[in-house]
Amino acid sequence: MAGATGAPTDSRLMILDVDIRHEQGAFSLQTRFRSDGKLTALFGPSGSGKTTLVNAIGGLVRPDHGRIVVKERVLVDTKADVFVPKHRRRIGYVFQEARLFPHLNVRQNLLFGRFFTPRRERRASFDHVVGLLGIGHLLARRPSTLSGGERQRVAIGRALLADPQLLLMDEPLASLDEARKAEIYPYIERLRDEGGVPIVLVSHSVAEIARLATSIVVLSEGRVAASGPAAEILRHTSLFAQTGLAEAGALIEAKVLRHEDAFGLTVLQAGAGLLTVPRLERPAGTRLRVRLRARDIILSLRKPEGLSALNVLPGVISSIEDAEGASMDVQLDCGGDRLVARVTRKSVAELGLTPGLPIHAIIKSIAFDPEAVADTRPGTM
Numbered sequence: 220m221a222g223a224t225g226a227p228t229d230s231r232l233m234i235l236d237v238d239i240r241h242e243q244g245a246f247s248l249q250t251r252f253r254s255d256g257k258l259t260a261l262f263g264p265s266g267s268g269k270t271t272l273v274n275a276i277g278g279l280v281r282p283d284h285g286r287i288v289v290k291e292r293v294l295v296d297t298k299a300d301v302f303v304p305k306h307r308r309r310i311g312y313v314f315q316e317a318r319l320f321p322h323l324n325v326r327q328n329l330l331f332g333r334f335f336t337p338r339r340e341r342r343a344s345f346d347h348v349v350g351l352l353g354i355g356h357l358l359a360r361r362p363s364t365l366s367g368g369e370r371q372r373v374a375i376g377r378a379l380l381a382d383p384q385l386l387l388m389d390e391p392l393a394s395l396d397e398a399r400k401a402e403i404y405p406y407i408e409r410l411r412d413e414g415g416v417p418i419v420l421v422s423h424s425v426a427e428i429a430r431l432a433t434s435i436v437v438l439s440e441g442r443v444a445a446s447g448p449a450a451e452i453l454r455h456t457s458l459f460a461q462t463g464l465a466e467a468g469a470l471i472e473a474k475v476l477r478h479e480d481a482f483g484l485t486v487l488q489a490g491a492g493l494l495t496v497p498r499l500e501r502p503a504g505t506r507l508r509v510r511l512r513a514r515d516i517i518l519s520l521r522k523p524e525g526l527s528a529l530n531v532l533p534g535v536i537s538s539i540e541d542a543e544g545a546s547m548d549v550q551l552d553c554g555g556d557r558l559v560a561r562v563t564r565k566s567v568a569e570l571g572l573t574p575g576l577p578i579h580a581i582i583k584s585i586a587f588d589p590e591a592v593a594d595t596r597p598g599t600m
């Protein structure tokens with residue numbers, strides 16, 4: 220289990236170091252975590268304190284006690300009486316609603332973003348940001364003529380052009396339907412991989428954080444329930460018991476090996492072995508982030524035969540954890556890929572499952588839905 224402090228895995232620059240206490244009416248926020256991730260997701264049920272935490276990082280909430288350090292710059296230190304006001308923090312905000320100026324066109328809205336940044340500190344190139352977000356064809360339009368997804372892309376562009384040290388996104392996709400969300404995910408992925416600005420994303424959706432996050436902080440009733448690399452956190456399904464349990468599971472990296480056109484299939488190479496999925500329109504060699512949900516994995520003591528499932532991976536049980544109710548999480552090591560299967564307590568007993576036991580993981584190919592697969596680059600998991 221990842222520790223509450225989410226210790227960094229290498230000497231990369233620490234993006235966020237938060238250790239605060241704050242009372243807000245009857246609610247008490249007491250959070251301590253560190254993250255070196257390019258995209259840190261703050262996840263938790265409604266009322267768990269995500270927005271309060273984001274507001275404390277952004278300077279909209281002044282914590283009663285503690286420290287907030289962003290990229291080694293101390294923004295809050297109550298003991299030393301440090302509180303950098305929000306306009307000096309160099310932090311960009313993107314909210315659920317785009318909040319663009321209705322009387323300005325897209326270009327003017329974007330340029331407004333850099334208005335408050337001193338000229339010598341302006342590094343983000345207008346053309347680069349416009350290209351990254353795919354909004355070049357919208358520059359002359361007014362916000363009222365844009366779709367919700369386009370508006371959010373402009374809002375992200377405006378925030379980026381202010382040259383922030385950190386971009387805070389508080390449920391930026393919550394007001395969009397699934398189709399609009401799917402349209403905007405690739406832009407957030409590009410931003411994460413090529414934008415050069417670390418992102419903190421508040422989200423309710425496990426599918427969303429599984430696709431986008433490199434680090435995850437799980438909040439529960441104002442406390443950090445767990446924090447660490449996304450692939451590590453998502454494997455502990457009970458952390459997602461209240462919301463999105465069905466979506467929790469393993470994240471692994473795979474490469475497109477070949478297409479089997481006659482069957483409409485694509486074969487991926489993962490550390491664990493070959494995975495066959497419905498045809499993906501990506502060229503051979505493309506690296507993908509693949510999500511294997513814990514509920515979609517069945518365990519077998521012997522190599523199964525005469526089975527319609529295409530994906531059977533050999534592995535070894537690394538640990539078994541209690542999960543909700545009658546379930547247990549069986550953590551697996553399949554050729555270096557860490558998988559997790561959610562099985563009943565009864566199956567664990569009847570099959571004699573125990574750490575060290577060789578096992579076969581049968582993956583229902585349905586687990587590879589298009590939303591579960593996203594292009595990735597080395598080092599983004």
Ligand SMILES: Nc1ncnc2c1ncn2[C@@H]1O[C@H](COP(=O)(O)OP(=O)(O)OP(=O)(O)O)[C@@H](O)[C@H]1O
Pocket residue numbers: 243244245246263264265266267268269270271272
């Ligand atoms: N100004 C305030 N005064 C008193 N209590 C507040 C105030 N603002 C928020 N709260 C309470 O603090 C708690 C945390 O709220 P917060 O908005 O941070 O949660 P959240 O995780 O972002 O929730 P959601 O997902 O619903 O947006 C809630 O119980 C909320 O009612």
